[in-house]
Every structure is written in C-alpha cells, then in structure tokens.
Amino acid sequence: MKRFFKYVVGWVAAVFTTVILGVGLQTQNVISRLGGIGADVGIAERVAMTFYDLRYLGSLYFIFVGLAFIVAFLAGSLVFKRAKFGCPVIYTAAGAIGILVMLFTMKEAFFDVHLIAGARSGFGITLQMLAGAIGGYVFSQVSEKPKEKGLRE
Numbered sequence: 001m002k003r004f005f006k007y008v009v010g011w012v013a014a015v016f017t018t019v020i021l022g023v024g025l026q027t028q029n030v031i032s033r034l035g036g037i038g039a040d041v042g043i044a045e046r047v048a049m050t051f052y053d054l055r056y057l058g059s060l061y062f063i064f065v066g067l068a069f070i071v072a073f074l075a076g077s078l079v080f081k082r083a084k085f086g087c088p089v090i091y092t093a094a095g096a097i098g099i100l101v102m103l104f105t106m107k108e109a110f111f112d113v114h115l116i117a118g119a120r121s122g123f124g125i126t127l128q129m130l131a132g133a134i135g136g137y138v139f140s141q142v143s144e145k146p147k148e149k150g151l152r153e
Helices: 002-036 043-083 087-109 122-143
Strands: none
Touching (some): 002 043, 002 087, 002 122, 087 122
C-alpha cells in the first residue's frame, strides 16, 4: 500500500509539474508569435496571461495530461521491469512520448485541430514534450525506490 501511495504522489507531482510548465511554455510561445506580427506585449501582460491560462486551460490540461501519464508511466514501468536499470531515463522518455501521443490524439479527436495553441508548430510540440519529460523525471524521483545504499538508479 505504501508503494502504491508513492506512485500516486509521484503521478500527481508529475502532472502538476507538466501542467504548470506546459501551460506556461505554450502561453509564452503564443505571445512570442503575437510579437512577430507587431503586437507589443509587456511583462505585466505576459504574467497576467500566463496566470489566466494556468487557471482556465490548466484545469482541462490537467485531465488530459493525467490520463496520458497513467498510460505512459504504466508502459514505462513495463520497460523498467524488463530493463532493470535507467529508471529516470525511462520515465523521462515516457513523459515526453506520453505528451506527444496526447497532443496528436487530441488533434484527431477534435476534428484535426490542435487544442493547445502553443503546440501548433514543431517548436511548440517540442516545448510540450520538454514539459512532459520534466514531469516524467519528477515521477521517477518521487516514486522510485532508493537502493539500499541510499543511491538512486
């Protein structure tokens, strides 16, 4: 039961990390494209827009990222059980790939439209995958079992 609790806490930490980073990165990506067409967006507006997106987009994104990470981390655990090493690397990759699959699944499910505006380009998708990778790393650090000597794999 204690082990299951660590997985749940790790999953929640990973999802929160990914949502905060992913929404922040997507907001700044969209704002930078606005600057490309001549819009002048100051730092106060950038911060306000980021918090607005965290509040309104973040709650929905949490659901999608949470579902994606359940599948990705279960797959990652199967790989880890067979490989027996590289826990942080496996879950970091699982987080990134989980986000990539989630973004394209969302696009297919919602009439070929990327719902995450900041992920409509290769650069934006890469930023979202980076957020997922960091979330996967967080999961590995929170949920993995330390070795007897106190070292992590």
